[in-house]
Amino acid sequence: MPLHVLVLGGTTEARRLAESLVPLDGFRVTSSLAGRVAQPKLPPGEVRVGGFGGAEGMAEWLRAHHVDAVIDATHPFAGKISFNAASAAAAVHVPLLALRRPGWVPVEGDRWHVTDSLTGAAELLPGLGSRVFLTTGRMGLAAFAALDALWFLMRSVDAPELPYPARMEVLLDRGPFSLEGERELIRRHRVDVLVTKDSGGDATAPKLTAAREAGIPVVVVGRPPVPPGVPVAGTPEEALALLRALTSG
Incomplete structure (x- = not known):
């Protein structure tokens, strides 16, 4: 058998x-x-x-x-x-x-701020930027819901459910993502801080390179x-x- x-x-x-x-x-x-x-x-x-x-x-x-x-x-x-x-x-x-x-490993030029939870990421954000590229998926957005002073670009495969931040634009998309595309998102939306989980792999890694090139901080939620x-x-x-x-x- x-x-x-x-x-x-x-x-x-x-x-x-x-x-x-x-x-x-x-x-x-x-x-x-x-x-x-x-x-x-x-x-x-x-x-x-x-x-x-x-x-x-x-x-x-x-x-x-x-x-x-x-x-x-x-x-x-x-x-x-x-x-x-x-x-x-x-x-x-x-x-x-x-x-x-x-998992991903920081390289020279990265400005990583590592935390162990989405709640920890939310606590770091007000001191790092005001226009957030949020790439942690549609689950757990409640951790960021009270950050009314910040604007969020949230990317996920499926639409999120409440609660989530009041000032949030949703981008429905599925990886892999290109470096040029990530550069353009950061430029067009004037992103000044990126939030990601340490998912590892190549499909979503270009955002880290784009953030490093733009000189913006990255909040990384550890596994x-x-x-x-x-x-x-x-x-x-x-x-x-x-x-x-x-x-x-």
Whole structure:
């Protein structure tokens, strides 16, 4: 029987991993998407959409569908599902690994202000600028809702829901983004501070280069930790090699 691998996805790396696994003999792949994006890019193989009902619900799903291994390839800031996956995998005694793209690293000329939360980012903003390019997604905008003196350009895949800042222009767009396009956004909207999560990867990195060129500060929200004891791969290729090692024998 093929090994049934559950990929907790929704990221570019998760799709690439599914694309690598599906054609291989000996694997059956199910990708799970949270369902927060209206029109997600679907990976190959079997796909399920929606939550599991916490760690216990995920454990029941793993048992019912005879899952042999779990790969947590969710967004670095998904957070809660990663800990649910660790609990569920331990409960049913199946191997778990995490696929996390490497985080960004500041280079000479960057003016980064690192914080550990969106609330921390909001507290820093009044001292850094007045026209904010907010690229942290549509979730968590309540942290910035009280900053009435600031103007925000908020970019996300789907439209946000209240509460959010009163003075906010919404830009609906999906990466990857070009350096020239990011330069133009900063210039046209007279942006003087950028807010981002440390998502890593190349698709949204040009905004960091554009901010450095423009000499504007960047508020970077650091990543939550991966659950203790979970092995981590940095690329889909590394994840496949680690999966083979964890399931061999």
